[in-house]
Amino acid sequence: MKHRLAFLYNVRHRYPDPSDQQSHKEADFDDPGTITAMISHLKSIGEDVLPVEANEDAYEILKQHRKDINLVFNYSLGINGKDRYTHIPAICEMLEIPYTGSSPLTQATIMTKAQTKTVCKAFGIPTLPWQVFERETQDLEAKLEFPLIVKPIAQGSSAGITNKSVVKNKLELKKQITFILDTFNEPALVEPFIRGREFSIGLLGNPPKILPIIEADHSTLPKGYEPLDSLEVKWIVEEQASSNHLICPAKIPPSLREKLESMCLSLWNALNIQDFCRMDVRCDLQGNPYILEVNSPPGLIPPEISKTGYLPVQARNSGMSYEDLLKNILYIARKRLGIHLYR
Helix, strand or coil: CCCEEEEEECECCCCCCCCCHHHHCCCCCECHHHHHHHHHHHHHCCCCEEEEECCCCHHHHHHHHHHHEEEEEECCCCCCCCCHHHHHHHHHHHHCCCECCCCHHHHHHHHCHHHHHHHHHHCCCCECCCEEECCCCCCCCCCCCCCEEEEECCCCCCCCCCHHHEECCHHHHHHHHHHHHHHHCCCEEEEECCCCCEEEEEEEECCEEECCCEEECHHHCCCCCCCCCCHHHHHHHCCCCCCCCEECCCCCCHHHHHHHHHHHHHHHHHHCCCCEEEEEEEECCCCCEEEEEEECCCCCCCCCCCCCCHHHHHHHHCCCCHHHHHHHHHHHHHHHHCCCCCC
């Protein structure tokens, strides 16, 4: 009987550093110690774990073990190409191995921020206006006014987003677009930079329940930092012992909470997300919320490695231990897939 859990992951070789261009490319991955700790936790909850790095060898390993794999825990983000989030789900479907998380189509849409925003616009879900730049010489469309923020179109974990990403004129805009094009070899997404409250919303289940919401308290950032979750903030400031940057649960008035929950649930359904994800939302100064992006799979850094892993923080504030969170993700996926359930 199939019983093994294949755990698919990506490993970074350089810790994220705003001044290290190469490190931006692996910001979405996890340190070796994080992966080792996650495997240990999975074993502690009774899983027979087959660790598989999601590189060029992953297909052969999964093919070799397909008969005894009960489920693939897809914590991978792929390593090459503009559709890399789809690689492991697509391989699993080819090999007829069940897996956690969303389908290749959903993952491809989520990976490309502009496609997610297109879906938002089609379904009437608030998102900011945007423009995609494939070269730095493109003219800025009239719908966009400074200040703007420049992001890579298909990266997570604040890769490519630094204090310099907020631009106030055409010279700064061109410089930052060039940085994105050169670093990631992919288009840049440009949208208005709004300065209201910023929230992270975790969703878990089918249909999903919303976990306690995190607010990034930008008022606590050191002097000179732009109020956003940049690479500097996420990987340096938040990790400092004295940091109180994250508030969970966030104090949100009922009317705004209703808007946040409604728009996130609408986007979950519009994208056909499965099992779990995290969505980032930012408000303007009038309190109007806008979807920024979807994280799938979201980060799951164990608390002994970092106390600032967003979904684990949200789980803790809902009464779940880290291992309870892992159990729930696997239980939810197995239930959806009709696999023999055990907890």
